[in-house]
Amino acid sequence: MNRKLFAGCDVGSTTGKAVLLNSNGILGQAVCQSEIDPEETAKKVLAQACEMATTNISPNDITYLIGTGYGRREVPFANENISEITCHAMGAFSCLPETRTIIDIGGQDVKAISVGTKGDVLDFAMNDKCAAGTGRFFEMMAKIFRMDIELFSDLSLQSKKTIAVTSQCSVFAETEVITLLAKRKNPADIAAGIQTSVARRCFTLMKKTGIEPLVTITGGCSKNKGLVKALEKKLRMPIQNLPIDPQLMGAYGAAVMAMKRYAG
Amino acid sequence: MGIYSQIQDQIVYYQSWYKNYCNIMHMPIRHGPVQTVKNLHKYPWLWQLAKVNRLLDMVTKGRQGNYRKATAAVVEKVVPNLMQLLDNLNTDTDRLVLHEDMVPPEILFAMGLKTWMSELLGILLPMVDSHSVEKYIDIAENAGIPPDVCSLPKGTMGIILNQEVPPVKAILTSNSPCDGGMASYQLIKNKLDIPMYQLDVPYNFYNERAINYFANELKEMIAWLETNTPGKMDWDHLRAICEERNRMAAYELELWEAIRQRPAPLAAEAVYLSHLWCFNVTPGDPGGTELFKYLVELANDNVQKNIAAVPNEKYRTVLWNPPLLHFIKLFSWAERHYGLTLIIDSMSYNRQPFIDTSTQESMLKGLAHIIMTGPMARHTRGPSENYFNDMFYIYTYFDLDMILVAGHIGCKNTAALNGILREKCRKKGIPVLIIDYDLSDPRVVSHDGIIRQMDRFMENIMKNTH
Numbered sequence: 001m002n003r004k005l006f007a008g009c010d011v012g013s014t015t016g017k018a019v020l021l022n023s024n025g026i027l028g029q030a031v032c033q034s035e036i037d038p039e040e041t042a043k044k045v046l047a048q049a050c051e052m053a054t055t056n057i058s059p060n061d062i063t064y065l066i067g068t069g070y071g072r073r074e075v076p077f078a079n080e081n082i083s084e085i086t087c088h089a090m091g092a093f094s095c096l097p098e099t100r101t102i103i104d105i106g107g108q109d110v111k112a113i114s115v116g117t118k119g120d121v122l123d124f125a126m127n128d129k130c131a132a133g134t135g136r137f138f139e140m141m142a143k144i145f146r147m148d149i150e151l152f153s154d155l156s157l158q159s160k161k162t163i164a165v166t167s168q169c170s171v172f173a174e175t176e177v178i179t180l181l182a183k184r185k186n187p188a189d190i191a192a193g194i195q196t197s198v199a200r201r202c203f204t205l206m207k208k209t210g211i212e213p214l215v216t217i218t219g220g221c222s223k224n225k226g227l228v229k230a231l232e233k234k235l236r237m238p239i240q241n242l243p244i245d246p247q248l249m250g251a252y253g254a255a256v257m258a259m260k261r262y263a264g
Numbered sequence: 265m266g267i268y269s270q271i272q273d274q275i276v277y278y279q280s281w282y283k284n285y286c287n288i289m290h291m292p293i294r295h296g297p298v299q300t301v302k303n304l305h306k307y308p309w310l311w312q313l314a315k316v317n318r319l320l321d322m323v324t325k326g327r328q329g330n331y332r333k334a335t336a337a338v339v340e341k342v343v344p345n346l347m348q349l350l351d352n353l354n355t356d357t358d359r360l361v362l363h364e365d366m367v368p369p370e371i372l373f374a375m376g377l378k379t380w381m382s383e384l385l386g387i388l389l390p391m392v393d394s395h396s397v398e399k400y401i402d403i404a405e406n407a408g409i410p411p412d413v414c415s416l417p418k419g420t421m422g423i424i425l426n427q428e429v430p431p432v433k434a435i436l437t438s439n440s441p442c443d444g445g446m447a448s449y450q451l452i453k454n455k456l457d458i459p460m461y462q463l464d465v466p467y468n469f470y471n472e473r474a475i476n477y478f479a480n481e482l483k484e485m486i487a488w489l490e491t492n493t494p495g496k497m498d499w500d501h502l503r504a505i506c507e508e509r510n511r512m513a514a515y516e517l518e519l520w521e522a523i524r525q526r527p528a529p530l531a532a533e534a535v536y537l538s539h540l541w542c543f544n545v546t547p548g549d550p551g552g553t554e555l556f557k558y559l560v561e562l563a564n565d566n567v568q569k570n571i572a573a574v575p576n577e578k579y580r581t582v583l584w585n586p587p588l589l590h591f592i593k594l595f596s597w598a599e600r601h602y603g604l605t606l607i608i609d610s611m612s613y614n615r616q617p618f619i620d621t622s623t624q625e626s627m628l629k630g631l632a633h634i635i636m637t638g639p640m641a642r643h644t645r646g647p648s649e650n651y652f653n654d655m656f657y658i659y660t661y662f663d664l665d666m667i668l669v670a671g672h673i674g675c676k677n678t679a680a681l682n683g684i685l686r687e688k689c690r691k692k693g694i695p696v697l698i699i700d701y702d703l704s705d706p707r708v709v710s711h712d713g714i715i716r717q718m719d720r721f722m723e724n725i726m727k728n729t730h
Contacts (some may be wrong), residue, residue, distance in 0.1 A: 028694060036385070085724045121724040208683070210690050 008254025014107025028053030038071025091253025
């Protein structure tokens with residue numbers, strides 16, 4: 001089995017992710033910006049993962065590959081495709097078997113997932129209708145501050161007194177933030193207000209599926225430390241760090257599923 | 265499936281289609297060409313209803329044998345009844361009463377009155393053509409009705425605001441099932457400028473005092489109708505109607521016993537559309553009793569031969585809240601894709617006693633009980649236990665695997681309940697899907713959007729792929 005190579009390819013709306021796996025663990029991984037064509041994204045990210053692998057691997061060496069993410073049906077070399085909800089649950093559970101609740105904040109949607117004792121999905125809720133609270137929203141907000149998301153996140157952590165950003169809609173939130181900046185309010189406090197506003201939305205979504213510890217966060221926005229802090233405050237419980245890059249969790253879960261499916 | 269069965273299924277379809285077609289075509293013959301043209305001009309929705317045979321396509325698609333016969337039989341019941349109702353547009357209009365769906369039509373029939381259920385078009389039109397009520401919803405919203413009001417009363421109000429309502433002489437309504445529905449009747453009254461009577465359904469109805477109170481409300485309604493319409497109560501006629509209703513209900517109980525079995529011998533429209541029509545639109549009609557008798561025969565025949573309505577029945581579900589009017593095809597699709605079988609819905613499931621027809625008083629009490637504890641009344645008013653107890657009882661009684669809730673965005677009464685429901689289902693380990701959609705308006709969530717929700721749920725929770 002350790003000669004067999006398994007892969008997960010998560011074609012998201014903003015980024016493509018791929019993980020290569022064998023029975024010894026992860027051999028290679030990659031994240032790239034999504035192309036317009038999901039098929040191109042899948043090819044590109046898988047090639048990158050192979051290049052970054054510790055051993056010499058070509059995509060043709062993969063025994064079983066599962067595609068996931070919104071473009072999962074467009075992954076041309078996938079043996080099958082599985083919903084990203086199931087893959088994130090399996091990924092987080094495989095890293096941290098005590099995981100019972102996941103909040104997955106991606107580029108264009110947010111999902112709360114309740115995980116069972118075997119890594120199965122018990123319930124889920126998602127917001128895929130509104131940009132507020134997604135990676136795209138943070139990109140817009142960071143742009144107002146003339147900085148990238150990482151700096152924006154650091155800025156929010158410097159806040160002494162959070163200023164409430166009440167608008168839930170991305171468009172109105174942008175207007176509100178510009179107004180606050182024009183009033184010369186402390187940018188760090190405004191940034192913290194934005195993080196709190198998103199945390200509130202995540203909390204509402206998570207309430208739908210139930211919040212059981214351990215709670216973890218996956219998706220690209222998991223790297224936003226300010227958001228994680230705001231969410232922990234709202235949840236009144238810690239969010240557990242995953243030992244594998246949480247942005248890769250969908251692809252990792254898909255690779256784990258690939259291994260399981262192949263083993264039958 | 266053998267070629268012989270396939271041919272038989274085709275024959276069932278074409279026979280039914282032909283019968284319905286004849287029934288539809290008889291209406292213009294009865295009315296004559298001039299009146300028909302006038303009607304089509306005055307009531308443009310008649311064009312949509314003329315396509316009612318589409319329902320047959322929707323409900324028979326992919327269904328075989330007795331299941332196909334059963335669903336075809338339900339449509340064969342709906343079509344002639346509907347055509348008879350449309351006769352009311354031109355004949356005996358002085359006896360025509362506009363009534364809300366929570367008012368018992370049995371009383372109106374017994375008084376020799378003609379009925380026009382105001383919500384009927386809002387229910388039927390999107391079933392026949394998904395987009396047909398949008399125009400009326402827009403008319404209501406443009407007239408100032410808030411967009412977040414339920415689209416069923418909005419559609420109804422739009423029809424009335426556009427002066428496409430038949431020439432009714434009186435209005436009967438109640439304080440159920442929701443604020444939007446209740447408020448719409450004030451607008452309808454103002455627009456039509458005719459007398460209106462509003463029944464007061466008590467909030468706490470599980471006691472004798474409430475039954476007496478509401479029976480008295482019905483008595484007062486009868487007196488009001490005798491004053492404001494040519495109708496006169498014929499108690500013997502009411503007794504005959506109630507007895508016929510009881511006979512139909514007895515057959516329905518037999519049908520429910522049959523569908524408890526796994527796999528179910530009949531499902532979906534054979535169970536819910538039959539109830540929706542026969543118990544709410546034409547109660548007391550011997551044709552309804554005949555239909556349910558036939559459905560029971562078909563179900564029992566399937567049970568004896570060990571034939572499932574859905575050959576690969578994999579999951580059994582209840583549908584909570586009214587059926588998805590503009591997407592009736594959802595369940596035949598779900599049967600084919602997932603082996604998901606709709607066993608029963610909350611609108612059909614009425615655990616009510618038979619009407620005691622021994623006295624006038626007992627009949628009114630029976631009807632009062634039916635209305636007060638009817639699904640829309642019981643589930644949208646009173647304590648939340650009404651909602652949950654029924655749901656979990658049905659889940660166990662019919663040996664179900666999951667609960668589907670039609671989460672109609674305009675239904676404020678059930679919005680909060682659904683949040684609690686998720687928590688309760690989680691604790692009980694019951695998979696539940698609350699479908700975001702609008703009852704009558706597919707612009708809010710499209711059919712694709714509904715299917716996406718179903719796909720995600722089936723794939724992630726029910727662990728299925730197709």
